[in-house]
Amino acid sequence: MAEKKKINLSRVPMLKQKAEVRKGNFYQVALGYTEEQAMEEAHRCLQCKKPLCKAGCPVGVDIPEFIKALQDTDMPEAVKILKRKNSLPGICGRVCPQETQCELKCVLAKKEAPIAIGRLERYVADWEQTHLESIEKQNKRVEAKGKKVAIVGSGPAGLTCAAVLIQRGFNVTILEALHTAGGVLIYGIPEFRLPKEIVQNEIDYVKSLGVEIQLDHVIGKIATVDELLENNYDAVFLAPGAGAPMFLNIPGENLSNVYSANEFLTRINLMKAYLFPEYDTPISIGRKVAVIGGGNVAMDASRCALRLGAEEVYIIYRRSKLEMPARAEERENAEEEGIIFKYLTNPTRFFGDEQGKVTTMECIEMKLGEPDDSGRRRPITKPGTEFSIDVDVVIIALGNKPNPIIPSSTKGLELTRRGTIKTDELTGRTSKDRVWCGGDMATGAATVISAMGAGKRAANDIDTFFQK
Amino acid sequence: MYQLVAKENLAPNFSILKIEAPEVARKVQPGQFAIIRTDEKGERIPLTITDWDINEGTVTVIFLDVGRTTHKLTQLQAGDSLINFVGPLGMPTEINNFGRVVCAGGCYGIGSILPEVRALKEKGNEVIAIIEARHKSLLYWQNRLEQFSDRVIVTTGDGSYGYKGWAPDQIKEMLEGGVKLDRVFAHGCTFMMMLCSEATKPFGVKTIVSLNPIMVDGTGMCGACRVSINGETKFACVDGPNFDGHEVDWDLLMHRQHSYLDEEKESL
Numbered sequence: 001m002a003e004k005k006k007i008n009l010s011r012v013p014m015l016k017q018k019a020e021v022r023k024g025n026f027y028q029v030a031l032g033y034t035e036e037q038a039m040e041e042a043h044r045c046l047q048c049k050k051p052l053c054k055a056g057c058p059v060g061v062d063i064p065e066f067i068k069a070l071q072d073t074d075m076p077e078a079v080k081i082l083k084r085k086n087s088l089p090g091i092c093g094r095v096c097p098q099e100t101q102c103e104l105k106c107v108l109a110k111k112e113a114p115i116a117i118g119r120l121e122r123y124v125a126d127w128e129q130t131h132l133e134s135i136e137k138q139n140k141r142v143e144a145k146g147k148k149v150a151i152v153g154s155g156p157a158g159l160t161c162a163a164v165l166i167q168r169g170f171n172v173t174i175l176e177a178l179h180t181a182g183g184v185l186i187y188g189i190p191e192f193r194l195p196k197e198i199v200q201n202e203i204d205y206v207k208s209l210g211v212e213i214q215l216d217h218v219i220g221k222i223a224t225v226d227e228l229l230e231n232n233y234d235a236v237f238l239a240p241g242a243g244a245p246m247f248l249n250i251p252g253e254n255l256s257n258v259y260s261a262n263e264f265l266t267r268i269n270l271m272k273a274y275l276f277p278e279y280d281t282p283i284s285i286g287r288k289v290a291v292i293g294g295g296n297v298a299m300d301a302s303r304c305a306l307r308l309g310a311e312e313v314y315i316i317y318r319r320s321k322l323e324m325p326a327r328a329e330e331r332e333n334a335e336e337e338g339i340i341f342k343y344l345t346n347p348t349r350f351f352g353d354e355q356g357k358v359t360t361m362e363c364i365e366m367k368l369g370e371p372d373d374s375g376r377r378r379p380i381t382k383p384g385t386e387f388s389i390d391v392d393v394v395i396i397a398l399g400n401k402p403n404p405i406i407p408s409s410t411k412g413l414e415l416t417r418r419g420t421i422k423t424d425e426l427t428g429r430t431s432k433d434r435v436w437c438g439g440d441m442a443t444g445a446a447t448v449i450s451a452m453g454a455g456k457r458a459a460n461d462i463d464t465f466f467q468k
Numbered sequence: 469m470y471q472l473v474a475k476e477n478l479a480p481n482f483s484i485l486k487i488e489a490p491e492v493a494r495k496v497q498p499g500q501f502a503i504i505r506t507d508e509k510g511e512r513i514p515l516t517i518t519d520w521d522i523n524e525g526t527v528t529v530i531f532l533d534v535g536r537t538t539h540k541l542t543q544l545q546a547g548d549s550l551i552n553f554v555g556p557l558g559m560p561t562e563i564n565n566f567g568r569v570v571c572a573g574g575c576y577g578i579g580s581i582l583p584e585v586r587a588l589k590e591k592g593n594e595v596i597a598i599i600e601a602r603h604k605s606l607l608y609w610q611n612r613l614e615q616f617s618d619r620v621i622v623t624t625g626d627g628s629y630g631y632k633g634w635a636p637d638q639i640k641e642m643l644e645g646g647v648k649l650d651r652v653f654a655h656g657c658t659f660m661m662m663l664c665s666e667a668t669k670p671f672g673v674k675t676i677v678s679l680n681p682i683m684v685d686g687t688g689m690c691g692a693c694r695v696s697i698n699g700e701t702k703f704a705c706v707d708g709p710n711f712d713g714h715e716v717d718w719d720l721l722m723h724r725q726h727s728y729l730d731e732e733k734e735s736l
């Protein structure tokens with residue numbers, strides 16, 4: 001029998017731009033693996049007979065198989081295997097919370113050295129972008145089914161569903177409210193984490209398959225879901241995300257220069273306000289910026305503010321570091337860049353000047369009590385600990401809830417208590433005939449990969465539905 | 469791309485654009501607006517849809533040249549195109565048979581109140597349109613409004629035409645003179661809508677105003693358009709833009725509208 005291979009526990013680190021440099025630019029923070037690094041990391045994989053990693057991936061990427069192809073330096077094969085389950089690997093490799101998904105389950109995680117699955121995925125996807133020609137076109141021409149599907153929203157759920165359906169012979173049109181396709185991938189997640197070019201490539205790919213994308217179409221306004229079904233389409237897949245920002249509902253929250261993270265990020269990512277006045281959309285930055293919240297959105301907003309020239313940027317979070325929902329990697333990046341974290345702190349009110357611009361934020365200290373429904377310890381205020389921070393700009397990053405436009409304009413669509421559309425998890429079916437749903441609108445704010453998974457499951461079910 | 473079918477100057481700094489947008493024309497109702505963008509570097513700005521023609525597949529907007537984007541719009545000619553035109557957005561105005569109504573318009577509101585005037589008249593209301601301008605040269609569409617209303621009252625700030633004064637003064641005079649009004653609608657600059665609401669408040673006449681806060685997406689995604697109505701935060705783009713003027717926090721609205729004053733000056 002062959003000698004048992006020694007397990008290598010040193011995860012190959014990925015190069016990053018230095019913190020002092022990157023906080024002044026919007027280029028990618030993490031630079032990706034070189035070929036040597038990717039090979040070294042791939043060779044650490046034990047090729048487990050029962051790969052636990054796979055169970056951690058919401059779409060079941062064939063992880064050991066694609067890593068095997070990498071070990072064999074068969075790049076086209078690696079791309080093929082990866083894309084079998086994940087049509088947007090370049091995006092997922094960058095933004096998936098791997099530490100709570102695939103990498104958490106990897107056997108080597110117990111030794112604190114899981115295989116860097118996300119980084120390898122990114123490496124393979126980036127290789128494909130520069131070697132597109134060498135890959136045989138996977139999409140065989142299929143017979144047209146003569147069925148038309150409307151997809152509402154062009155985020156990861158919508159794009160994935162569209163790509164699957166068109167390859168099964170459906171006629172597919174995506175209807176998108178904004179003037180650019182991509183959903184949160186375009187207007188929310190900043191360039192330094194996810195270059196817009198990568199998202200644009202994926203959109204172009206979906207278009208190249210024959211999917212039509214109609215921008216400037218707010219469904220519920222220009223046409224209702226019922227009208228889509230009556231007039232043009234055999235089925236509708238709803239993927240409008242969960243785009244409505246939540247606020248604190250405390251005094252002074254509507255002062256000028258108090259933004260939702262959505263507005264702040266949209267002005268920057270979608271409208272290119274950082275290039276004002278070359279671009280027409282303005283943004284206020286100021287010297288001192290406070291971001292309220294502890295998720296990925298808060299990290300993104302704070303790091304954008306820093307890159308736009310703010311001198312002091314605070315993250316104000318009401319629980320402790322341990323409960324913080326942001327990815328550990330992004331929190332560390334933010335810390336390195338000099339974002340100041342104020343844990344166990346909650347704003348109580350904002351004060352402004354005579355022009356109605358915010359100037360001061362009053363906060364109160366918190367402590368942690370018993371665990372709540374989410375299993376995290378509930379923050380409680382410590383009376384008498386109020387203090388003030390001077391601020392020029394405040395960004396509220398508390399998360400998003402479902403946008404009401406579609407639910408309120410569609411007849412016979414059952415909703416959940418949280419305002420999401422009631423959806424069968426396995427099939428994506430809603431309570432309404434010929435209407436499917438998936439992504440954040442079905443689950444509440446979640447992840448890119450879960451939205452993609454939902455898009456794919458719905459596409460499969462739509463296909464099955466019309467085979468009858 | 470959305471083609472401009474026609475473009476005209478209505479009065480100094482006021483232009484009217486007719487845009488090819490057949491799907492929007494089919495759906496739009498009084499009180500709704502559109503968001504437009506002129507070019508790849510342009511800002512998204514909201515404009516009320518002032519008229520539409522289903523057969524022609526066109527919609528019309530009227531705007532005042534106030535800044536960067538409206539200035540770009542002023543330069544455009546028939547045959548040119550807009551890169552984006554999204555609509556219809558917002559909730560339609562509630563149109564019913566109220567009885568006797570006043571529709572007050574100032575600035576771009578002289579034009580943008582037309583759909584309400586027409587729909588209210590069709591519903592059987594007695595419709596009195598009151599329009600205002602600083603000087604007679606800034607008036608337009610008096611004839612059009614006369615076509616669809618029972619009476620048009622014209623006011624000018626300097627008295628160069630019609631009554632000397634402003635639309636809110638006329639409303640106040642009517643109410644004080646014992647004229648019973650069942651509802652008032654106001655479109656125009658924020659200050660004018662506020663004064664109209666103040667004029668009707670002592671008489672308890674419900675007054676619907678079309679608010680114009682800064683917007684970005686117009687779909688409820690960003691919250692830039694937050695307004696405070698009866699102490700509650702609303703998003704003007706999805707909950708409005710029409711609200712009860714007696715419940716609006718006007719100071720907040722005006723402050724938020726001026727959030728980028730310094731930046732805008734810099735950009736011009």
Ligand SMILES: Cc1cc2nc3c(=O)[nH]c(=O)nc-3n(C[C@H](O)[C@H](O)[C@H](O)COP(=O)(O)OP(=O)(O)OC[C@H]3O[C@@H](n4cnc5c(N)ncnc54)[C@H](O)[C@@H]3O)c2cc1C
Nearest residue numbers: 153155156157177183184219240241439440446447448451
């Ligand atoms: C700032 C930020 C950072 C994030 N970071 C991460 C991360 O690092 N990793 C991760 O996994 N997840 C992250 N997420 C979450 C992730 O982006 C979402 O879970 C995912 O994008 C949801 O996909 P979706 O397709 O359901 O919807 P979305 O991406 O929200 O797309 C919905 C699309 O539908 C359009 N739309 C909405 N209403 C209508 C309508 N009525 N008519 C037509 N079109 C409509 C919208 O304009 C939008 O383009 C982040 C989210 C944000 C906001």
Ligand SMILES: Cc1cc2nc3c(=O)[nH]c(=O)nc-3n(C[C@H](O)[C@H](O)[C@H](O)COP(=O)(O)OP(=O)(O)OC[C@H]3O[C@@H](n4cnc5c(N)ncnc54)[C@H](O)[C@@H]3O)c2cc1C
Nearest residue numbers: 513514515516531532535536537538576680681682683725
């Ligand atoms: C629902 C709605 C309907 C409207 N309808 C009309 C209309 O029919 N005709 C018309 O002329 N105007 C209308 N407006 C106002 C119009 O949107 C602004 O005049 C326009 O955005 C100014 O853009 P700008 O780039 O030319 O000027 P800027 O240089 O950006 O600003 C000039 C001034 O306009 C205000 N302003 C700036 N951006 C906005 C914005 N996005 N929304 C509102 N005000 C802003 C500011 O107070 C600023 O001081 C409407 C606004 C709303 C919200």
Ligand code: SF4
Nearest residue numbers: 057061092096101102
């Ligand atoms: S898609 Fe995400 S969770 Fe799945 S293997 Fe790739 S990085 Fe891991």
Ligand code: SF4
Nearest residue numbers: 045046048053106107
């Ligand atoms: S669990 Fe880890 S080591 Fe095993 S196959 Fe998966 S990635 Fe490789």
Ligand code: FES
Nearest residue numbers: 686688690691705
């Ligand atoms: S304009 Fe963005 S929510 Fe109203």
